[in-house]
Amino acid sequence: MDLQPPRIGALLRQWRQRRRLSQLDLALAAETSARHLSCVETGRARPSREMVLRLSTALDVPLRERNALLLAAGYAPAYRESSLDDEDMAAVRSAVEVMLTAHEPYPAVLVDRCWNVLGANRGMAVLMDGVPERLLAPRPNVFRLALHPDGLAARLVNLSEVRTLFLDRLQRQVNASGDPELRALLDEVGRYPAPASDGAAGSDREPRRASPIEVPLQIRTPQGVLSMFSTMATFGAPADVTLSELAIELFYPLDEFTSAALRTRPDLDLNPASGPMLAAWQSS
Template structure:
C-alpha cells in the first residue's frame, strides 16, 4: 500500500507563557534549587557575588535585564520561561513566539520538510514542546498504519499514540523498557519546564494500562540479531515482522524564538540490516 509523503507542517497549539510571580526573586531561587546550584556557584558562573544573588532572590535588589538573562542562561532556563522571568522583573519579553504559518517561517518549514523527506525510508517526526506532531514522513506513517481514528485525529500526539493501549504499545516488542524510557524523558523535560500542559500529558500517559508485549521474528525471518548494547532500541512489529530502531533527537542551537526553541526532530535509524532492507522494500 502506498504511504503518503511528508505531511504539511500545521500550526501547533501554542502554550501560554507562564504567569509571572510577584517578583523575579522567588522564580530565580526556584530555578537555582531545581538545578541544585548554590548561590555561590551561581554567582561565580554569572560573574556576580553570592551577596547580590541573595539580595535578588529575597527581593532586596532588582536585577538588571542583562543580569536576568545571564542568570537564566547559567541556570539553563527554557526560552519561554526566560520571558516569564523578564516579565516578573518588570521588563518586556525578549523572545518572540511566531506561529509556524507565519510567512517569516517559510524557510524554516521548507527546510524541515526537506529534512524529513531526505531521511526516508527511515521514520522521522517533528514535535513541539508537548509532543504534538508538527510534521512526519512516510516512515512514521508506515508504523502508524491501522491505528484507530480517535488516535489519529488532530492534534496528533506522539506520546499518546505510542503509549495508548490501542496505539503502538501492543506492537512494541520491548514495551516495558521503551515505556520507561519515554516516561523518564518526560520527567527530565518537566524538570526543565513549568508547563501545565506537559504535566497533564505525563499524568495521562503514565496512567494508561500496559498491554503485553508482542513476539515476532526479525524482518527477514532470520534468527533475532544481537542488537547494539550502547543504546536502547525500539523494537516494533509491522505486518508480521520485527523492526528495530535506534532513535536520536535534534533541536535548534541557540534559538531566539519560543516556537523554534520547543521544536524537536526525532529520527529512527535501523538497528539491523533486516530492518533497513524491509523499509526499503515497502516504501519504494
Template structure:
C-alpha cells in the same frame, strides 16, 4: 538597585531564580562567578532586596540553562516585557525554517522521522513514519496528532511494540524530565493521561529486556512487529542551537535509524527510496 525592601518589585523573580539555581545545584557564589556578579548581589536578588536589571535576568537565565519560555516568565516576574517572541510555525517569518525541516524530513526517507512541539504534538512527518502508523485507531490520527498518545495508547502502536515496557519507561522518563523544566499544565496532563494507559493484552511479562540488551548493548532500540517481521530502530533527537523564539526552542526532530540490515532492506523496498 539595592534597598528596595523585600518583594518591593512584587514579582517573586528571586524565588524563581533561586529555584533554578537549586535545580542546577549551584551555590550563590558559583552562580555569581559565572555571571560576573557577587554572591551578595545574588543573595539580595533571591531575597527580594534587589531588583535585577533585564540584562542580569537574561544573564542569570543563560548560565542556569533556563528554557526560553521560562526566561520570558522570569522577565515578567521581574517587571519587564518578554524578550523572546513566540511565532506560530505557519507565520510567514518561519517560512525558511519550515522549508528546512521539510527537506530534512524528506531526506531521511525511507526511515521514519517527525517533528514535535513542547507537548509532543506532531507538526510534520515524512512518508516512512506513516508506514509505521498502519493499524492505529482512526481517533488517534485525528488532528492534532500527539506522538505520545499514538505510541502508548492501547489502540495505537503499543500492541506492536515488542519491548513495550522498556520503551514506555523511556518515554515516561523523557516526559517527566520535560515537565521538570517547564511549567506546562497541558504537558503535565498529558503525562498523567499516558501514564494511566492500561497495558495492551498480550504484552510480554518482562518485555524481553535481557535478550534485547544482548542484541543491542549500545542503545535501547524500538522494536516493532510489522507484517510478520520485526523492525528495529535507534532513536535520535535534534533541537535548534541558541533559539531566539519560544516556538523554535521547543521544536524537536526525532529520527529513527534502522538498527539492523533487515529493517534497512524492508524500509527501502516499502517506502521506495534508495539510500
C-alpha cells in the same frame, strides 16, 4: 502588609534549586555577588533586565520561561514567538521539509516542546498504521501514540522497556523544565496500563542480539518485527521561542532486515511529488 517576595525572586529561586546550584554557584556563573542574588531572591532588590537575562543564561532557562522571568520582573519579553506559518519562518519550513523528505523511506517526525506532532514524512506510516483517529486528532502526540494501549503499544514487542524509557525521558524533561504541560502529559501517559510482560501478545520475539542501542523500538508489522533507534535534531542558536522548541526525531533501522523491509514497503509512495506530511497537523 504583603511580606511575600516578588514573583521574580521566587521564580529565580525555583530555577536555581531545579538546577541544584547554590547562590554562590549561580552568582559566580552570572558574574554577580551572592549577596545581591540573595537580595533578589528575597525581594530586597529588583534585578535589572540585563541581570535577569544573565541569570537566565547561567540557569539554562528555556526561552519561553526567560520571557516569563522578564515579565515577572516588570520588563518586556526579549524573545518573540512566531507561528511556523509566518513568512520569517520560511527558511525553517524549507529546512524541515528537506530533512523529512531526505530521510525517507525511514520515519521522521517534527515535534514541539510537548512532543505534539507538527509534521512527518511518509515513512512514519509504519509507526501510525492502525492507530485510531481519536489518537490523531486534533494533533498526534508522540507519547500518546507510543504508549496508549490502542496505539503503537499494541504492536511493540518490547513495550515494557520502551514504556520505562519513555517515562524516564519525560520525567527528566519535567524535572529540568518545570513545564506544567509536560507534567500533565506525564501524569496522563503514566496512568496507561503497564504490560504484564513483553512478547505476551505474540511469539515473534527473538533473543536480543548484541547492539549499541540499549532499548530499540521493536514493532510487529505484516513484514515481521522491525527494529529501529532514533536521534534528535534541533536548531542551533535560536532567537525565537517557537524555533527553540522544535525538534526532529529521525528513526533508523537497527539491522539489515529492517532496512530492507522499510525500503520495500508496498504502501510507501516515494514519488517526490507527493511531498512530506509537514502541513498535516500544523495549527491553523
